[in-house]
Structure formats: C-alpha cells, structure tokens
Amino acid sequence: MISSDDLKKIQTPLKEKYKTAPDKAFVTLKAIGKIGEEISCNVETGKRMVEAGLHPATGGSGALACSGDMLLEALVACAGVTLSAVATAISFQLEGGVVCAEGDLDFRGTLGVSKDVNVGFKDIRLTFELDTRETGERVDALLKLTERYCVVFQTLKVGVPVNVTISTPDFKSSSSS
Numbered sequence: 001m002i003s004s005d006d007l008k009k010i011q012t013p014l015k016e017k018y019k020t021a022p023d024k025a026f027v028t029l030k031a032i033g034k035i036g037e038e039i040s041c042n043v044e045t046g047k048r049m050v051e052a053g054l055h056p057a058t059g060g061s062g063a064l065a066c067s068g069d070m071l072l073e074a075l076v077a078c079a080g081v082t083l084s085a086v087a088t089a090i091s092f093q094l095e096g097g098v099v100c101a102e103g104d105l106d107f108r109g110t111l112g113v114s115k116d117v118n119v120g121f122k123d124i125r126l127t128f129e130l131d132t133r134e135t136g137e138r139v140d141a142l143l144k145l146t147e148r149y150c151v152v153f154q155t156l157k158v159g160v161p162v163n164v165t166i167s168t169p170d171f172k173s174s175s176s177s
Contacts, residue, residue, distance in 0.1 A: 004091045040064055057107040072101040072124070078152035079126055086145045092138060097130040124156065 018025035033043040040053040054060030080099040103124040109117035165174040
C-alpha cells in the first residue's frame with residue numbers, strides 16, 4: 001500500500017510544475033467509439049473495447065453495455081480512486097470499502113413518449129460504505145475532500161458546456177449547450 005509520504009513524493013513535483021507552468025496542467029482526455037451494427041457503438045477504453053448498446057428499457061437485449069451504466073461506473077471509479085488518494089494523503093486509516101452510484105431515469109423522455117419528461121438522469125445517489133475506525137469528523141473531512149477533487153462528480157455537479165459537431169463528406173454542422 002502506498003503511504004502518504006510516497007504519494008507526496010509522487011505529487012509534489014507535479015504540483016510545483018503546475019504552479020510554475022500552469023499550461024502543463026492542461027490535458028485533453030479523449031474517448032473514441034466506432035458506430036457498430038445492431039444499434040451499437042464500440043468504445044475504446046484504456047484497457048479494452050466496450051460495446052455499448054440500447055438499455056432493455058429502450059429495446060436493447062441487455063447483452064451490451066448501457067451508456068447510463070457506464071456514466072455511473074465512471075462516477076464510481078473516479079470517486080473511489082479520489083477517496084483512496086485523499087485517504088492516503090491525509091493518513092486516514094481506511095481498511096476498505098464499497099462505492100455505489102445509483103441513478104433514476106424516466107425512459108419516456110429518451111423514447112420521446114412525453115415531451116414533458118426530460119432526457120437524462122433525474123437523480124444520482126453516490127454512497128460510500130467504509131471500513132474505518134476514524135472519527136465522524138475525519139470521515140466528514142474525507143468526504144468533503146473527495147467531493148472537491150473528484151473530476152466526474154464535479155463535472156456532473158456543476159455541468160459543463162458540450163459542443164457537438166457532425167460532418168459528412170458534403171456537410172458540416174455544430175451546436176453547443
């Protein structure tokens with residue numbers, strides 16, 4: 001297990017570099033997918049290809065990954081890694097734990113059944129069940145820091161503009177939200 005000192009040794013030079021050269025801290029992450037057969041999209045991840053398709057509530061078979069599930073999985077992964085890093089940085093005694101994200105969707109919006117129903121998650125709940133003997137005050141501090149530094153959580157919480165472009169050999173269009 002990595003110690004707080006080891007983590008500081010790894011991160012201190014990065015923090016110093018980013019303080020003196022802020023442009024070095026700016027990184028563009030990218031995800032690529034290829035439109036597949038049978039209403040699917042093959043998404044390249046850091047480790048393997050994931051084939052995403054329709055959720056069973058929209059007519060999918062359930063055999064392919066659902067993008068809504070993948071969003072929640074990204075939240076769980078980011079929150080879990082962030083919590084672990086923060087715990088290490090503050091010497092929080094963490095023996096283990098479980099991170100869970102649940103989200104509520106009303107598929108009437110996605111399927112265009114009702115224009116009064118928004119498309120997307122109505123509510124997302126992120127929960128941590130931790131194995132620790134730390135005080136409630138320390139647990140609260142861990143949670144606040146995890147929320148503050150979790151990229152996916154903060155992106156979902158504050159929202160960001162998304163610029164969309166579509167092009168064909170003979171056409172190009174874009175929009176932003």
